[in-house]
Amino acid sequence: MSAVTGSQQLQRLLYxxxxxxxLLALWQLLTAAGIVDPFLISSPTRVFPALVDQVxxxxxxxxxxxxxxxxxxxxxxxxxxxxxxxxLMGWYKPVEFALxxxxxxxxxxxxxxxxxxxxxxxxxxxxxxxxxxxxxxxxPIVVNTMRGVQEVDPRLVRAARSLMANDxxxxxxxxxxxxxxxxxxxxxxxxxxxxxxxxxxxxxxxDGGLGYIASYYAxxxxxxxxxxxxxxxxxLGVAVTQxxxxxxxxxxxxxxxxxxx
Numbered sequence: 395m396s397a398v399t400g401s402q403q404l405q406r407l408l409y410x411x412x413x414x415x416x417l418l419a420l421w422q423l424l425t426a427a428g429i430v431d432p433f434l435i436s437s438p439t440r441v442f443p444a445l446v447d448q449v450x451x452x453x454x455x456x457x458x459x460x461x462x463x464x465x466x467x468x469x470x471x472x473x474x475x476x477x478x479x480x481x482l483m484g485w486y487k488p489v490e491f492a493l494x495x496x497x498x499x500x501x502x503x504x505x506x507x508x509x510x511x512x513x514x515x516x517x518x519x520x521x522x523x524x525x526x527x528x529x530x531x532x533x534p535i536v537v538n539t540m541r542g543v544q545e546v547d548p549r550l551v552r553a554a555r556s557l558m559a560n561d562x563x564x565x566x567x568x569x570x571x572x573x574x575x576x577x578x579x580x581x582x583x584x585x586x587x588x589x590x591x592x593x594x595x596x597x598x599x600x601d602g603g604l605g606y607i608a609s610y611y612a613x614x615x616x617x618x619x620x621x622x623x624x625x626x627x628x629x630l631g632v633a634v635t636q637x638x639x640x641x642x643x644x645x646x647x648x649x650x651x652x653x654x655x
Contacts, residue, residue: 410632436618445622453607458626460603461592464520465634468527469588476532476584477577480539485561485569490540501533506594513599522599527591531584538580542573578642585638589631604630 418438424430425437432440448454479497483490505526512522546569554568570577596605608623 410636433617436621440618441621441625444618445625448619448622454623454626457602457604457607457623458630461596461605461627461630464523464527464596464603465589465592465630467520468524468592469531469584471524472528472531472535472584472588473581475528476535476580477539479532480536480577480580481543481565481569481573483536484540484543484573485565497533497536500529501537505530506591509595509598518599519601523592523595523603526595526599527588530591531588534583534587535577535580538576538583539573542576542580543569545576546572578638582635582638582642585634586631589627589634593627 421435422438425432425435445454479493483493483497509522509526512525516522516525550568550572551564554564559567592603593605593608596603597609604623604627608620608627611617611620611623
């Protein structure tokens, strides 16, 4: 069993790494052959030395730390608020009726375009970036959690109530375990939206971070340094997505264990 699991993990790693290797090779070939102007997209052999230089200077480390903090704060807030509201809306119809219009308003509103409002309210920096990212991230988490709770097998709910389970016990042992797949789906959507919002907000309202320095180098037409930061942003997105995949598998095991109890 462990050998099969190890083989599956290796296969998954290959599926993750090989496309990036092929993309880098194609990128290098296009620029080396002169098919694409290196000024427009640079080349891997120029980008990676620039990446090393940014690391040595400490610029990239500071920017990555800033972006990671902004992402962690905004995604954590959106996750806690989104799951809590989703559970309440899925379990209590009056709460759903009261909050549903606001959730869909936030979901459909152009939150990024409202960054000047947040800028006036909170000023440049962390508060504005967190606010933009929070509002862009929270709605899919709320909606997926709500649907997950609403789709819990009603027979399980009736069986738990027949055993005199209170609301807290129903939430812990029936509603939340049953909603785990959709909760995790909402969180996976939210991860991408949160990181995108942080990077975009840094471009407009940040005073640091990966989005800020990428925009700075783009303004100077230093394509190589800009692409070095873009690669780090992409790598960060892949890393947090894979981390959430691991958490999803563990949460699914918790769901099974809770159901057995």
